[in-house]
Amino acid sequence: MSERPHLLIVDDDREIRGLLAQYLEKHDFRTTAVADGKEMRRVMERSHVDLLVLDLMLPGEDGLTLCRELRSRSQVPIIMLTARGEDVDRIVGLELGADDYLPKPFNPRELLGRIKAILRRTAHAPRDPSPESVRGFSFGGWRLDTVTRTLKETSGREVALSGAEYRLLAILLAAGNRVL
DSSP states (O other): OOSOOEEEEEOSOHHHHHHHHHHHHHTTOEEEEESSHHHHHHHHHHSOOSEEEEOSSOSSSOHHHHHHHHHHHOOOOEEEEESOOOHHHHHHHHHTTOSEEEESSOOHHHHHHHHHHHHHHHTTSOOOOOTTTOOEEEETTEEEETTTTEEEETTSOEEOOOHHHHHHHHHHHHHTTOOO
């Protein structure tokens, strides 16, 4: 990676977001910090992210749901960073696709070490397609555009979807033939 790696921090605690961003920027990372899944999606649609630091307990969609959704369409490394440190929470997070799991409170140097280790392992892995090239899914005469969040028939007629309907359809289509 010739440019500074871009880390996306998703945590609803403003203080933790700010401190993490500041600490990681001092260690030569470019950071974007957001409070929820909606903002996370917006950032990921507009820019390449090298690693995601994801809190488990978020307003709206929780970190496990976001992790599952991301993993169905992306190989971006994910470190779960959360106050829920029970064994079962760690196991579920890892099974849903997180690359690592660090319970709060945590040592920032340990998080930095884990980030660097994951980025070393993934430095030569193929990157996810650019956000501009991933536009959605086609199925049975329909097209779901994941950038504009619209559903259209091949004739061009657009069908209105609620937020929940869009998310459900996107998750089902991203899973392909896998049972969810």
